[in-house]
Amino acid sequence: MGEVGLNAYLMVGAVLFVCGVVCMATKRNGIGILMGVELVLNGANVNFVAFSRYTPLGLDGQTTALFVVVLAAAEAAVALAIALNFYNNHLTIDVDSGNELHG
């Protein structure tokens, strides 16, 4: 078995990124959108780890990936709290029902 090259990893990262963006753009459910965000962040993480293996980026890439994992967790916690608060006030998590602020 030959070694898998950098491009294969970047391809996986790009596919994850596109899936995430499509998910963010099409889902109407607040939690679904947050899942799309996680996909995008993990796509970037795959890139970081791949680059740290194949380019002079080195350990910086892996450290960044670790920090991003932690940040994604923190962001998800705050976002879920906000989604819960939205549900308590609107009795739904459909982002389209947030239509009181406009103009």
Place this chain on the structure above:
Amino acid sequence: MDFQALLQQFLSKGVAHQASTFDSLWIFLPELVLSSSIILMLLARLTNVDRTIPTHWIALLGGMSSFMIVLYQFWQISLPDAIPVQIFTGLAMHDPFSIFFRGFLTFFLVFVIVLTVLTGIPDDEDAPDFYSLLSGAVIGMMLMSSANHLLMLFLGIEMASVPSYALTGFLKGRRQSSEAALKFVVYGAGAAGVMLFGISLLAGLLGTAEFPQLASRFQAVFAGREVMQDPAARCVLLALLMIAVGFAFKLSAVPFHFWCPDAFQGASAEVGGFLSIGSKAAAFALLVRFTLSLTGDSTGASQGLALTCGLGLGFLATLTATFGNLAAYSQRNMKRMLAYSTIAHAGYMLMAVSALLVLQSGNAGPDAAYRAIQGLLYYLCVYLFMNLGAFAIVAFIRNQTFSEEIEDYKGLSHQAPVLAIGMAICLFSLVGIPPLGGFYGKAFIFAALFDATRVHWFMWVVLVAGGVNTVISLFYYLRVAKYMCMYERPADAPAVAMPSNSSPGMYVMLLSGMVVFLGIIINPLANVALRAAHAFL
């Protein structure tokens, strides 16, 4: 020593010295003081000490002492033999520019805490949460302003954003507040994800994540190649576009501004004022440092990059200022109008960054570039006072009339002249009418744009757009002043009382007084801004 290490050594020549870990911690003291004040606030609630010592005193003490430390650091780096240093093995930069912004942000934190004490927006039960979120967001903004590494860029932005989401949704029982927070968090998380993907591409293509090496790596990789035709170069441009999405979100620049009016209308006016000034200032600091590191001395391949970035930002700035001003025109809610005005002002300040990059690409010499940065910094300082003043007055009026509609401001000058005059000063300064601070901020920026017209004709378009926008903005700001001063107060409207010797009255007078002061005595602040600008180039 292998080739990679040799290259490393060659490329990092001429880069600032690195401080040892102990010195780094010492330089990092303002952030550490703020962090410990957060821990103290949370411990105080745990041990019920907050019943005897109100939490805002702890927050205020933390903000003030870190501001004092930053002042001391500014004095220290102004000494003749002081040199900028990189701290924490090059993750962050300690130079006059970062010190200027850390001072700006801690000073601003103190003002916001005083405002929340005067309006009483977090009640005693919620105060520890509110002030720890506020201080935490400021620490994130301080990291943004001194970031010197792509990881710190992303960490800083996220550390500033995540508490901001929670602050927006702080009025827990209100439908509008929860809607605003959800919209903000969804847009914010999406923009951060796209930005991170762009950062990963940029770091991978250039093989480094450290700001000082970005430019030399870019030139080394693309030396002698036609930048626009090269697939790898186009990939770098794509990465920069993705990073620009994240910046445009933080700055509420036009295609990514949707969250701003909704978040500001749903959040309380105090939080709106905090977001409109603090996160914008930090994002501009980061944008200036990032773009200048990326373009370096703008020779060779970097020259085209600097011009492309500069013109792109100029186009974005023109769109942002025009859209913000046009949309503000039809607003009835004061906070929403101020949100659109915030968007427009982000456009004006973006013009300064665009002028800076275009000047860099034309090799117009460092003096012109310094003036562009100086204009941006002066504008931000004036903006602190005038925008915070406007939001503070909105909050004071809301506390008495429970309304934020512009209609309900009719005839306020008869009942509370302090509020009406303070509001008029802040709004006229936002327009940029001569004896006020906003005029000189705009004048500095337009002068930099005029310098940049010698490099590229497109800057004429930006300059004219800036001038036209200033005229458009006059109308909607004047409308508020007209409602406050030209009408009688309707008989059924709730009465507003604001004696000038009450503490909210003094606060408004202090802010609007500073706006007038910065319009009359310009030199001290302009000199400080120039000294901060000298950190670059």
